[in-house]
Amino acid sequence: MTEQTGQDARRPANDGPRAAVRNRAALVAAAREIFAEHGLEAPLSAIARRAGVGQGVLYRHFPDRAAAVAAVLEENVRQIERAAETGAMAFPDVLGVLTWHLIESSAFIGLLHTDRPAGRSDVRAYAVGLSGRVERALRRRLPGGDRLGAGQDLTLAVAMVSAAVTGPTREEREHRALAAWRLLGVEVGRVAPFEG
Structure with missing residues (x-):
C-alpha cells in the first residue's frame, strides 16, 4: 500500500469545464468593474486579480x-x-x-x-x-x-x-x-x- 502525501490529499478536485465557465464569468464581471474604475487602458493583470484567477487563465479566455x-x-x-x-x-x-x-x-x-x-x-x-x-x-x-x-x-x-x-x-x-x-x-x- 502506498501512502499519499499531504499535498496530494489537499489538492482540490478538478472541475474541468465548470471551472472554465465560472472563471470566464468572473473575468467578465471583473473586467466590467476594472474598466469602469480605471478606463479601457487599465492593466489586464488587475482584471485577473479582481477575478481571483492567474494571468494564464485570463489569457486563455481573452488573448488581448x-x-x-x-x-x-x-x-x-x-x-x-x-x-x-x-x-x-x-x-x-x-x-x-x-x-x-x-x-x-x-x-x-x-x-x-x-x-x-x-x-x-x-x-x-x-x-x-x-x-x-x-x-x-x-x-x-x-x-x-x-x-x-x-x-x-x-x-x-x-x-x-x-x-x-x-x-x-x-x-x-x-x-x-x-x-x-x-x-x-x-x-x-x-x-x-x-x-x-
Whole structure:
C-alpha cells in the first residue's frame, strides 16, 4: 500500500469545464468593474486579480485587451436582450437594465461617442453593431404608440442618456442617467442587472 502525501490529499478536485465557465464569468464581471474604475487602458493583470484567477487563465479566455472589451460588451447586450425578451418585465424595467449596463460599463460609452478613437476602430465598429442589437431588442418591447417609437427617437434618447453617464462614482453616474431619462420624460424601472 502506498501512502499519499499531504499535498496530494489537499489538492482540490478538478472541475474541468465548470471551472472554465465560472472563471470566464468572473473575468467578465471583473473586467466590467476594472474598466469602469480605471478606463479601457487599465492593466489586464488587475482584471485577473479582481477575478481571483492567474494571468494564464485570463489569457486563455481573452488573448488581448480587445477580446476582454468585446466579452464585456457582448455580455451587456445579451443581458439587455434577455430582459427585453422576457414577458415578465415591463418596458421601464428593461430600460432599468439598460441603464445599469450604461452605468457599470461607462468606460465603453466613449467608444460610441467619438468619431475615431485612436487604435480602437475595430472595437468601436463592434460596439456600434452591438448598439444595433440593443435598439432592435428595445423596439420589440416598446409599447405601441410610445413617444420613443417615432423615427430615431429611441436611438437618440439612448445616445443622450449614455452621453450623460459621466462621473467618478457609480452613484454620480446613476444620478445623471436617471436625470437624463427624467428630462426626456421617460419612466425607468429599478436600475439593476437582469437576473434571469
